[in-house]
Amino acid sequence: MSVLQQMWTWLIDPANWSGDEGIPSLAGQQVRISVYAMLLASAIALPPAIWLGHARKGGAIASNIGNIGRAIPTLGILIMFAVSPVGVTELAVVLALAVFAVPPLLTNTFVAMRDVDDEVRDAARGMGMRRRQMIGKVELPLALPLIAAGYRTATVQVMATATLAAFIGAGTLGLPVLVGFGLQDNGELFGAALCVAVLCISTEGVMAVVQRLLTPKALRRGVETRRAQLVPDREPSIDEEAVAH
Amino acid sequence: MSAAAAAVDEPPNPWFSWAFIRDNQELLLTALREHVTITIVAMLAAIVIAFPLALLARRYRRLEGPVLSLAGVLYTIPALVVIAILWPIFGLSPLTVEIALAIYALLILLRNFIAGLDGVPSEVVDAATGMGFSDRRLLWRVQIPLALPTMLAGVRIATVSTIGLVTIGALVGHGGFGSLIIRGFEDNLYRAEILTATLACVLLAVIAEVSLLGLERAATPWARSRRGAS
Numbered sequence: 001m002s003v004l005q006q007m008w009t010w011l012i013d014p015a016n017w018s019g020d021e022g023i024p025s026l027a028g029q030q031v032r033i034s035v036y037a038m039l040l041a042s043a044i045a046l047p048p049a050i051w052l053g054h055a056r057k058g059g060a061i062a063s064n065i066g067n068i069g070r071a072i073p074t075l076g077i078l079i080m081f082a083v084s085p086v087g088v089t090e091l092a093v094v095l096a097l098a099v100f101a102v103p104p105l106l107t108n109t110f111v112a113m114r115d116v117d118d119e120v121r122d123a124a125r126g127m128g129m130r131r132r133q134m135i136g137k138v139e140l141p142l143a144l145p146l147i148a149a150g151y152r153t154a155t156v157q158v159m160a161t162a163t164l165a166a167f168i169g170a171g172t173l174g175l176p177v178l179v180g181f182g183l184q185d186n187g188e189l190f191g192a193a194l195c196v197a198v199l200c201i202s203t204e205g206v207m208a209v210v211q212r213l214l215t216p217k218a219l220r221r222g223v224e225t226r227r228a229q230l231v232p233d234r235e236p237s238i239d240e241e242a243v244a245h
Numbered sequence: 246m247s248a249a250a251a252a253v254d255e256p257p258n259p260w261f262s263w264a265f266i267r268d269n270q271e272l273l274l275t276a277l278r279e280h281v282t283i284t285i286v287a288m289l290a291a292i293v294i295a296f297p298l299a300l301l302a303r304r305y306r307r308l309e310g311p312v313l314s315l316a317g318v319l320y321t322i323p324a325l326v327v328i329a330i331l332w333p334i335f336g337l338s339p340l341t342v343e344i345a346l347a348i349y350a351l352l353i354l355l356r357n358f359i360a361g362l363d364g365v366p367s368e369v370v371d372a373a374t375g376m377g378f379s380d381r382r383l384l385w386r387v388q389i390p391l392a393l394p395t396m397l398a399g400v401r402i403a404t405v406s407t408i409g410l411v412t413i414g415a416l417v418g419h420g421g422f423g424s425l426i427i428r429g430f431e432d433n434l435y436r437a438e439i440l441t442a443t444l445a446c447v448l449l450a451v452i453a454e455v456s457l458l459g460l461e462r463a464a465t466p467w468a469r470s471r472r473g474a475s
Contacts, residue, residue, distance in 0.1 A: 003333075070405050071450030073412040075423055076443030079430045083258075083439060160323035164413075167325075168430065174325055181329045181416065189333070193326045200321040 006187030007194065016191075021175065023195055030172040030199065033090055034159045037097035041154075044098065045105040053113020053143070054135050062110040069103020074161050082168045093165040093172075100161060101154050108150030112143035145215040152207035159203045163196060173199060262437040269438075272425070273445065279339070280421025280449060283414065284407050287343045291350035291403065298351075299358035300384075309359065316352040324349065324413045332417055342414035349410060350403040357399025361392030394465045401457035408450040422446040 001009075010016060017023050052058040077099050081092035116139045124138040163174030173196045180189030266273065302309040327345040335341040365388050373387045389396075412423025420427065422442040429438030 067405075067454060068447075068451070070402070071409060071447050071454065073409045073423065073426075073443060073446045075412040075415070076426050076439065076446060079426050079439050080436075080443060083430065083436050156321050160321060163323045163325050167427065174323070177326055177329050178416075181332065186333060189329060193330050196326050197322050200323065201318060204318075204321050 003186050003190055006185075007190040010185075010187035010191035011194070016176075021171075023173070023176075026171055026173045026175060027195065027199055029090070030159065030162045030165075030174075033093050033162050033165065033172065034097065034155065034203075036094045037101060037158050037162075038151075038155055040094060040098040041101035041105055041158075045102045046109060049106045049109035050113055050135065050140070053110040054131075054139055056114050059110070059114065062107050066103050066107035069100075069107075072099065074100045075164055075167065078164055079168060082170075088168050088170055090165075090170055092168065093162065093170050096164075097158050097161060101158050104154045104157075105150060108154075109143070109147050112146035112150070113139055115146070116142045141216065145211070148211040148214040152204070152211050155207050156200060156204045160196075160200050258433075258436050260436045260440050265437040266441060273441070276422050276425050276442065277445065277449070279419060279424075280408070280411050280446070283339055283342055283346065283411050283419065283421060284404065284453075286339075287346035287407055288350055288400070288404055290343065290347040291354055292400065294347070295351050295354035295358055299355055299362060302355075302359055303362050312355065313359070316355050319348060320352045324410050325416065328413060328416050337417045337419075339414075339419040341417050342411065342419050346407050346410055346414075350407050353403040353406065354399050357402070358392070358396050361395030361399070362388060364395060365391045394461060397457070397461040397464060401454060401461065404453050404457060405450045408446065408453055412446060422449075 015022075019025065049062070052062060074096055078093060078096035081095050082088045084092075086092045086095065120138060120142065121134065124134045129138065162172050163177065165172040166174030166178045169175075173192060176188055176192035177196060180186070180192055298312065302312050324345055327348065328341060331341045331345055335344065369387060369391065370383065373383050378387065411421045412426060414420035415423035415427040418424060422445050425442035426439050429435040429442065432438070
Protein backbone atom coordinates (compact mmCIF):
# COMPACT_ATOMS: atom_id res chain seq x y z
CA MET A 1 0.00 0.00 0.00
CA SER A 2 1.36 3.38 -0.90
CA VAL A 3 1.72 6.06 1.73
CA LEU A 4 -1.18 7.98 0.19
CA GLN A 5 -3.45 4.95 0.50
CA GLN A 6 -2.37 4.35 4.11
CA MET A 7 -3.00 7.99 4.86
CA TRP A 8 -6.43 7.86 3.27
CA THR A 9 -7.31 4.68 5.20
CA TRP A 10 -6.36 6.37 8.46
CA LEU A 11 -8.23 9.55 7.59
CA ILE A 12 -11.53 7.81 6.71
CA ASP A 13 -11.46 5.45 9.69
CA PRO A 14 -14.45 6.58 11.83
CA ALA A 15 -12.56 5.50 14.98
CA ASN A 16 -10.14 8.38 14.38
CA TRP A 17 -12.98 10.88 14.30
CA SER A 18 -14.61 10.07 17.61
CA GLY A 19 -13.77 10.07 21.30
CA ASP A 20 -11.33 12.09 23.38
CA GLU A 21 -8.43 11.35 21.07
CA GLY A 22 -10.38 11.75 17.85
CA ILE A 23 -9.36 14.36 15.32
CA PRO A 24 -12.18 16.84 16.10
CA SER A 25 -11.58 16.67 19.83
CA LEU A 26 -7.79 17.11 19.50
CA ALA A 27 -8.21 19.93 16.97
CA GLY A 28 -10.69 21.65 19.30
CA GLN A 29 -8.26 21.31 22.17
CA GLN A 30 -5.47 22.81 20.08
CA VAL A 31 -7.65 25.77 19.12
CA ARG A 32 -8.76 26.25 22.75
CA ILE A 33 -5.18 26.16 24.05
CA SER A 34 -4.07 28.66 21.39
CA VAL A 35 -6.94 31.06 22.09
CA TYR A 36 -6.26 31.03 25.85
CA ALA A 37 -2.55 31.55 25.22
CA MET A 38 -3.22 34.51 22.91
CA LEU A 39 -5.65 36.05 25.43
CA LEU A 40 -3.16 35.69 28.26
CA ALA A 41 -0.32 37.04 26.12
CA SER A 42 -2.49 40.01 25.08
CA ALA A 43 -3.34 40.81 28.68
CA ILE A 44 0.37 40.90 29.50
CA ALA A 45 1.73 42.56 26.34
CA LEU A 46 -0.88 45.09 25.21
CA PRO A 47 -1.09 47.54 28.13
CA PRO A 48 2.66 48.28 28.35
CA ALA A 49 3.07 48.20 24.54
CA ILE A 50 0.21 50.67 23.97
CA TRP A 51 1.41 52.94 26.74
CA LEU A 52 5.09 52.91 25.74
CA GLY A 53 4.21 53.30 22.05
CA HIS A 54 2.00 56.27 22.86
CA ALA A 55 4.72 57.84 25.02
CA ARG A 56 7.32 56.87 22.40
CA LYS A 57 9.59 55.61 25.10
CA GLY A 58 11.38 52.34 25.65
CA GLY A 59 12.04 51.47 22.02
CA ALA A 60 15.26 49.72 23.00
CA ILE A 61 13.47 47.69 25.68
CA ALA A 62 10.72 46.67 23.27
CA SER A 63 13.15 45.54 20.59
CA ASN A 64 15.37 43.73 23.09
CA ILE A 65 12.40 41.83 24.47
CA GLY A 66 11.57 40.84 20.90
CA ASN A 67 15.13 39.64 20.29
CA ILE A 68 15.48 37.74 23.54
CA GLY A 69 12.03 36.22 23.11
CA ARG A 70 13.10 34.71 19.83
CA ALA A 71 16.03 33.02 21.54
CA ILE A 72 13.91 31.15 24.09
CA PRO A 73 13.21 27.54 23.05
CA THR A 74 9.50 26.94 23.61
CA LEU A 75 10.12 23.23 24.12
CA GLY A 76 12.32 24.03 27.14
CA ILE A 77 9.77 26.46 28.63
CA LEU A 78 6.95 23.97 28.09
CA ILE A 79 8.81 21.18 29.83
CA MET A 80 9.86 23.50 32.65
CA PHE A 81 6.21 24.28 33.32
CA ALA A 82 5.43 20.55 33.07
CA VAL A 83 7.94 19.67 35.82
CA SER A 84 6.92 22.64 37.98
CA PRO A 85 3.89 22.53 40.28
CA VAL A 86 1.75 23.30 37.21
CA GLY A 87 2.35 19.72 36.09
CA VAL A 88 1.54 17.99 32.82
CA THR A 89 -1.64 19.90 32.07
CA GLU A 90 -3.21 22.04 29.39
CA LEU A 91 -2.34 24.99 31.59
CA ALA A 92 1.38 24.25 31.18
CA VAL A 93 0.93 24.45 27.41
CA VAL A 94 -1.08 27.68 27.65
CA LEU A 95 1.57 29.29 29.87
CA ALA A 96 4.47 28.22 27.63
CA LEU A 97 2.70 29.48 24.52
CA ALA A 98 1.90 32.78 26.24
CA VAL A 99 5.61 33.20 27.04
CA PHE A 100 6.25 32.52 23.36
CA ALA A 101 3.63 35.03 22.12
CA VAL A 102 4.30 37.98 24.45
CA PRO A 103 7.55 39.25 22.83
CA PRO A 104 6.25 39.52 19.24
CA LEU A 105 2.94 41.06 20.38
CA LEU A 106 4.74 43.55 22.58
CA THR A 107 7.25 44.63 19.95
CA ASN A 108 4.71 44.77 17.16
CA THR A 109 2.07 46.72 19.08
CA PHE A 110 4.72 49.12 20.34
CA VAL A 111 5.97 49.82 16.81
CA ALA A 112 2.42 50.20 15.47
CA MET A 113 1.58 52.80 18.15
CA ARG A 114 4.89 54.62 17.88
CA ASP A 115 4.67 54.99 14.11
CA VAL A 116 1.36 56.87 14.10
CA ASP A 117 1.89 60.09 12.16
CA ASP A 118 3.17 63.06 14.13
CA GLU A 119 0.84 65.44 12.33
CA VAL A 120 -2.19 63.38 13.27
CA ARG A 121 -1.10 63.36 16.89
CA ASP A 122 -0.50 67.10 16.83
CA ALA A 123 -3.92 67.67 15.31
CA ALA A 124 -5.55 65.54 18.01
CA ARG A 125 -3.70 67.45 20.70
CA GLY A 126 -4.63 70.74 19.04
CA MET A 127 -8.28 69.74 19.14
CA GLY A 128 -7.93 69.51 22.89
CA MET A 129 -8.07 65.73 23.20
CA ARG A 130 -6.99 64.21 26.46
CA ARG A 131 -4.38 61.49 26.53
CA ARG A 132 -6.99 58.76 26.92
CA GLN A 133 -9.01 60.10 23.97
CA MET A 134 -5.90 60.39 21.85
CA ILE A 135 -5.00 56.76 22.49
CA GLY A 136 -8.53 55.43 22.11
CA LYS A 137 -9.88 57.56 19.28
CA VAL A 138 -6.84 58.42 17.20
CA GLU A 139 -3.76 56.30 17.78
CA LEU A 140 -5.29 52.85 18.32
CA PRO A 141 -7.57 52.99 15.25
CA LEU A 142 -4.65 54.09 13.09
CA ALA A 143 -2.32 51.48 14.58
CA LEU A 144 -4.92 48.71 14.29
CA PRO A 145 -3.95 47.37 10.85
CA LEU A 146 -0.34 46.83 11.93
CA ILE A 147 -1.36 45.44 15.30
CA ALA A 148 -3.69 43.02 13.50
CA ALA A 149 -0.89 41.98 11.15
CA GLY A 150 1.22 41.14 14.21
CA TYR A 151 -1.65 39.16 15.73
CA ARG A 152 -2.03 37.20 12.51
CA THR A 153 1.59 36.05 12.55
CA ALA A 154 1.63 35.39 16.29
CA THR A 155 -1.64 33.43 16.24
CA VAL A 156 -0.51 31.20 13.39
CA GLN A 157 2.77 30.52 15.16
CA VAL A 158 1.08 29.79 18.47
CA MET A 159 -1.32 27.39 16.74
CA ALA A 160 1.63 25.59 15.10
CA THR A 161 3.72 25.54 18.27
CA ALA A 162 0.80 24.14 20.28
CA THR A 163 1.61 20.76 18.70
CA LEU A 164 4.61 20.57 21.06
CA ALA A 165 2.06 19.69 23.77
CA ALA A 166 2.28 16.14 22.42
CA PHE A 167 5.84 15.90 23.76
CA ILE A 168 4.51 16.00 27.32
CA GLY A 169 1.42 13.96 26.45
CA ALA A 170 -0.97 16.90 26.75
CA GLY A 171 -2.81 16.23 23.48
CA THR A 172 -3.40 18.48 20.44
CA LEU A 173 -3.08 17.18 16.87
CA GLY A 174 0.64 16.77 17.56
CA LEU A 175 -0.36 13.63 19.47
CA PRO A 176 -1.35 11.43 16.50
CA VAL A 177 1.74 12.76 14.67
CA LEU A 178 3.96 11.52 17.50
CA VAL A 179 2.00 8.27 17.84
CA GLY A 180 2.34 7.59 14.11
CA PHE A 181 6.02 8.44 14.39
CA GLY A 182 6.53 6.16 17.41
CA LEU A 183 4.65 3.22 15.86
CA GLN A 184 6.27 3.81 12.46
CA ASP A 185 2.72 3.94 11.12
CA ASN A 186 2.96 6.07 8.00
CA GLY A 187 -0.82 6.23 7.61
CA GLU A 188 -1.30 7.87 10.98
CA LEU A 189 1.86 9.98 10.69
CA PHE A 190 0.98 11.53 7.34
CA GLY A 191 -2.77 11.62 8.01
CA ALA A 192 -2.22 13.54 11.24
CA ALA A 193 0.39 15.76 9.59
CA LEU A 194 -2.18 16.67 6.95
CA CYS A 195 -4.72 17.54 9.68
CA VAL A 196 -2.17 19.81 11.40
CA ALA A 197 -1.35 21.49 8.10
CA VAL A 198 -5.03 22.09 7.34
CA LEU A 199 -5.59 23.55 10.83
CA CYS A 200 -2.57 25.87 10.62
CA ILE A 201 -3.29 27.07 7.09
CA SER A 202 -6.97 27.67 8.00
CA THR A 203 -5.82 29.71 10.97
CA GLU A 204 -3.73 31.82 8.63
CA GLY A 205 -6.78 32.25 6.37
CA VAL A 206 -9.11 33.21 9.23
CA MET A 207 -6.59 35.67 10.64
CA ALA A 208 -6.09 37.23 7.20
CA VAL A 209 -9.84 37.89 7.07
CA VAL A 210 -9.83 39.29 10.62
CA GLN A 211 -6.94 41.57 9.73
CA ARG A 212 -8.84 42.84 6.71
CA LEU A 213 -12.00 43.45 8.70
CA LEU A 214 -10.09 45.37 11.35
CA THR A 215 -8.46 47.60 8.76
CA PRO A 216 -10.59 50.67 8.04
CA LYS A 217 -11.60 50.77 4.36
CA ALA A 218 -9.59 53.89 3.65
CA LEU A 219 -6.40 52.24 4.89
CA ARG A 220 -6.80 48.88 3.14
CA ARG A 221 -4.98 49.64 -0.07
CA GLY A 222 -2.06 51.22 1.71
CA VAL A 223 -1.52 48.23 3.95
CA GLU A 224 -1.75 45.79 1.08
CA THR A 225 0.86 47.59 -1.00
CA ARG A 226 3.01 47.85 2.04
CA ARG A 227 2.75 44.13 2.63
CA ALA A 228 3.37 43.40 -1.01
CA GLN A 229 6.54 45.44 -0.96
CA LEU A 230 7.67 43.83 2.28
CA VAL A 231 9.43 47.01 3.27
CA PRO A 232 11.17 45.95 6.46
CA ASP A 233 11.32 49.23 8.28
CA ARG A 234 7.56 49.66 8.09
CA GLU A 235 6.82 46.28 9.65
CA PRO A 236 9.99 45.51 11.53
CA SER A 237 8.66 43.15 14.11
CA ILE A 238 6.79 41.11 11.54
CA ASP A 239 9.81 40.68 9.38
CA GLU A 240 12.03 40.29 12.37
CA GLU A 241 9.87 37.99 14.30
CA ALA A 242 10.48 34.33 13.75
CA VAL A 243 9.20 31.03 14.92
CA ALA A 244 10.15 28.54 17.53
CA HIS A 245 7.58 25.90 16.80
CA MET B 246 24.92 28.63 49.53
CA SER B 247 23.16 26.03 47.49
CA ALA B 248 23.98 23.46 50.14
CA ALA B 249 22.35 25.61 52.81
CA ALA B 250 19.26 26.06 50.67
CA ALA B 251 19.16 22.33 50.09
CA ALA B 252 19.21 21.69 53.84
CA VAL B 253 16.38 24.12 54.50
CA ASP B 254 13.67 23.21 52.01
CA GLU B 255 14.76 19.65 51.25
CA PRO B 256 14.36 19.82 47.49
CA PRO B 257 15.10 16.39 46.11
CA ASN B 258 14.91 17.90 42.64
CA PRO B 259 16.53 21.35 42.51
CA TRP B 260 16.06 23.63 39.51
CA PHE B 261 19.73 24.35 39.39
CA SER B 262 22.71 22.31 40.44
CA TRP B 263 26.40 23.00 39.91
CA ALA B 264 26.98 19.32 40.59
CA PHE B 265 24.93 18.43 37.54
CA ILE B 266 27.01 20.72 35.34
CA ARG B 267 30.29 19.49 36.86
CA ASP B 268 29.40 15.82 36.52
CA ASN B 269 28.02 16.08 33.03
CA GLN B 270 30.51 18.25 31.22
CA GLU B 271 31.02 15.62 28.56
CA LEU B 272 27.28 15.33 27.94
CA LEU B 273 26.81 19.10 27.77
CA LEU B 274 29.74 19.53 25.40
CA THR B 275 28.43 16.81 23.10
CA ALA B 276 25.02 18.50 23.06
CA LEU B 277 26.66 21.87 22.37
CA ARG B 278 28.66 20.44 19.49
CA GLU B 279 25.59 18.85 17.97
CA HIS B 280 23.51 22.01 18.45
CA VAL B 281 26.12 24.21 16.80
CA THR B 282 26.84 21.78 13.95
CA ILE B 283 23.17 21.33 13.05
CA THR B 284 22.61 25.10 13.15
CA ILE B 285 25.60 25.87 10.95
CA VAL B 286 24.85 23.15 8.37
CA ALA B 287 21.18 24.17 8.15
CA MET B 288 22.07 27.87 7.84
CA LEU B 289 24.74 27.33 5.18
CA ALA B 290 22.39 25.16 3.14
CA ALA B 291 19.62 27.76 3.47
CA ILE B 292 21.92 30.63 2.44
CA VAL B 293 23.25 28.72 -0.57
CA ILE B 294 19.69 28.02 -1.76
CA ALA B 295 18.09 31.34 -0.82
CA PHE B 296 20.65 33.57 -2.54
CA PRO B 297 20.14 32.40 -6.16
CA LEU B 298 16.39 32.07 -5.56
CA ALA B 299 16.22 35.69 -4.39
CA LEU B 300 18.19 36.83 -7.44
CA LEU B 301 15.86 34.83 -9.71
CA ALA B 302 12.77 36.29 -8.02
CA ARG B 303 14.25 39.76 -8.55
CA ARG B 304 15.00 39.18 -12.21
CA TYR B 305 11.73 37.44 -13.08
CA ARG B 306 9.23 39.53 -11.15
CA ARG B 307 6.41 37.09 -11.87
CA LEU B 308 8.16 34.50 -9.69
CA GLU B 309 8.28 36.75 -6.65
CA GLY B 310 4.61 36.44 -5.64
CA PRO B 311 4.37 32.64 -5.94
CA VAL B 312 7.77 32.08 -4.27
CA LEU B 313 6.88 34.27 -1.29
CA SER B 314 3.37 32.82 -0.88
CA LEU B 315 4.66 29.26 -1.05
CA ALA B 316 7.25 30.20 1.54
CA GLY B 317 4.51 31.78 3.70
CA VAL B 318 2.35 28.65 3.57
CA LEU B 319 5.24 26.31 4.37
CA TYR B 320 6.15 28.56 7.27
CA THR B 321 2.83 27.85 9.02
CA ILE B 322 3.54 24.10 9.26
CA PRO B 323 5.04 23.21 12.66
CA ALA B 324 8.66 22.06 12.74
CA LEU B 325 7.58 19.02 14.76
CA VAL B 326 5.44 17.87 11.83
CA VAL B 327 8.09 18.61 9.20
CA ILE B 328 10.71 16.63 11.12
CA ALA B 329 8.26 13.77 11.66
CA ILE B 330 7.35 13.46 7.97
CA LEU B 331 10.96 13.75 6.79
CA TRP B 332 11.94 10.89 9.05
CA PRO B 333 10.63 8.01 6.87
CA ILE B 334 12.89 9.36 4.09
CA PHE B 335 16.03 10.42 5.93
CA GLY B 336 15.81 8.27 9.06
CA LEU B 337 17.00 9.06 12.59
CA SER B 338 19.95 11.13 11.38
CA PRO B 339 20.99 14.74 11.93
CA LEU B 340 20.22 15.21 8.22
CA THR B 341 16.47 15.01 8.95
CA VAL B 342 16.75 17.92 11.39
CA GLU B 343 19.09 19.88 9.14
CA ILE B 344 16.77 19.67 6.14
CA ALA B 345 13.71 20.67 8.17
CA LEU B 346 15.52 23.64 9.71
CA ALA B 347 17.03 24.68 6.38
CA ILE B 348 13.46 24.94 5.03
CA TYR B 349 12.43 27.36 7.82
CA ALA B 350 15.60 29.40 7.55
CA LEU B 351 15.13 29.54 3.78
CA LEU B 352 11.78 31.26 4.22
CA ILE B 353 13.16 33.96 6.50
CA LEU B 354 16.19 34.48 4.29
CA LEU B 355 14.15 34.74 1.08
CA ARG B 356 11.95 37.49 2.52
CA ASN B 357 14.91 39.48 3.75
CA PHE B 358 17.10 38.93 0.68
CA ILE B 359 14.30 40.05 -1.64
CA ALA B 360 13.38 42.98 0.62
CA GLY B 361 17.05 44.00 0.73
CA LEU B 362 17.43 43.95 -3.05
CA ASP B 363 14.09 45.75 -3.46
CA GLY B 364 15.30 48.44 -1.10
CA VAL B 365 18.20 49.53 -3.34
CA PRO B 366 17.24 53.03 -4.54
CA SER B 367 16.50 53.05 -8.27
CA GLU B 368 18.46 56.31 -8.69
CA VAL B 369 21.62 54.52 -7.57
CA VAL B 370 21.01 51.72 -10.05
CA ASP B 371 20.35 54.29 -12.81
CA ALA B 372 23.53 56.15 -11.95
CA ALA B 373 25.61 52.94 -12.06
CA THR B 374 24.02 51.89 -15.36
CA GLY B 375 24.74 55.36 -16.72
CA MET B 376 28.35 54.97 -15.70
CA GLY B 377 28.49 51.87 -17.87
CA PHE B 378 28.37 49.18 -15.17
CA SER B 379 27.67 45.74 -16.59
CA ASP B 380 24.82 43.73 -15.04
CA ARG B 381 27.23 41.57 -13.11
CA ARG B 382 29.22 44.50 -11.79
CA LEU B 383 26.01 46.35 -10.95
CA LEU B 384 24.88 43.36 -8.90
CA TRP B 385 28.11 42.74 -7.02
CA ARG B 386 29.41 46.28 -6.63
CA VAL B 387 26.17 48.22 -6.12
CA GLN B 388 23.06 46.18 -5.38
CA ILE B 389 24.44 43.54 -3.02
CA PRO B 390 26.52 45.93 -0.89
CA LEU B 391 23.48 48.19 -0.48
CA ALA B 392 21.20 45.24 0.27
CA LEU B 393 23.70 43.79 2.74
CA PRO B 394 22.29 45.22 6.00
CA THR B 395 18.83 43.75 5.36
CA MET B 396 20.29 40.48 4.06
CA LEU B 397 22.57 40.05 7.07
CA ALA B 398 19.70 40.92 9.41
CA GLY B 399 17.84 38.03 7.79
CA VAL B 400 20.80 35.72 8.44
CA ARG B 401 20.92 36.81 12.09
CA ILE B 402 17.18 36.36 12.65
CA ALA B 403 17.15 32.99 10.89
CA THR B 404 20.17 31.79 12.89
CA VAL B 405 18.65 32.72 16.25
CA SER B 406 15.35 31.09 15.40
CA THR B 407 17.15 28.00 14.07
CA ILE B 408 19.01 27.65 17.37
CA GLY B 409 15.65 27.52 19.15
CA LEU B 410 14.19 25.09 16.63
CA VAL B 411 17.09 22.62 16.86
CA THR B 412 15.58 21.50 20.18
CA ILE B 413 12.65 19.93 18.31
CA GLY B 414 15.18 17.63 16.63
CA ALA B 415 15.05 15.70 19.91
CA LEU B 416 12.19 13.85 18.23
CA VAL B 417 14.69 11.98 16.06
CA GLY B 418 17.40 11.98 18.74
CA HIS B 419 19.36 14.90 17.30
CA GLY B 420 18.16 17.98 19.12
CA GLY B 421 21.38 19.18 20.72
CA PHE B 422 20.29 20.71 24.03
CA GLY B 423 16.73 19.71 23.14
CA SER B 424 17.68 16.06 23.55
CA LEU B 425 18.83 16.86 27.11
CA ILE B 426 15.54 18.66 27.81
CA ILE B 427 13.53 15.64 26.68
CA ARG B 428 15.86 13.23 28.49
CA GLY B 429 15.46 15.23 31.70
CA PHE B 430 11.69 15.06 31.30
CA GLU B 431 11.70 11.34 30.72
CA ASP B 432 14.25 10.62 33.50
CA ASN B 433 12.04 11.33 36.48
CA LEU B 434 11.48 14.99 35.57
CA TYR B 435 15.05 15.96 36.35
CA ARG B 436 14.74 19.74 36.71
CA ALA B 437 18.44 20.66 36.77
CA GLU B 438 18.98 18.98 33.41
CA ILE B 439 15.94 20.68 31.86
CA LEU B 440 16.79 24.17 33.12
CA THR B 441 20.50 23.91 32.33
CA ALA B 442 19.82 22.76 28.77
CA THR B 443 17.20 25.49 28.23
CA LEU B 444 19.51 28.20 29.57
CA ALA B 445 22.39 26.88 27.47
CA CYS B 446 20.19 27.13 24.41
CA VAL B 447 19.21 30.73 25.22
CA LEU B 448 22.85 31.61 25.89
CA LEU B 449 23.91 30.13 22.56
CA ALA B 450 21.21 32.15 20.78
CA VAL B 451 22.28 35.36 22.53
CA ILE B 452 25.92 34.76 21.58
CA ALA B 453 24.85 34.18 17.96
CA GLU B 454 22.71 37.33 17.99
CA VAL B 455 25.48 39.51 19.38
CA SER B 456 28.21 38.16 17.09
CA LEU B 457 26.08 38.40 13.96
CA LEU B 458 25.06 41.92 14.95
CA GLY B 459 28.78 42.71 15.20
CA LEU B 460 29.34 41.20 11.77
CA GLU B 461 26.49 43.32 10.36
CA ARG B 462 28.11 46.49 11.70
CA ALA B 463 31.55 45.51 10.46
CA ALA B 464 30.21 44.67 7.00
CA THR B 465 28.26 47.90 6.63
CA PRO B 466 30.51 50.73 7.82
CA TRP B 467 28.43 53.31 5.93
CA ALA B 468 25.35 52.43 7.96
CA ARG B 469 27.03 53.15 11.26
CA SER B 470 26.31 56.84 11.53
CA ARG B 471 22.69 56.31 10.60
CA ARG B 472 22.32 53.60 13.20
CA GLY B 473 23.96 55.75 15.78
CA ALA B 474 21.37 58.43 15.10
CA SER B 475 18.32 56.19 15.41
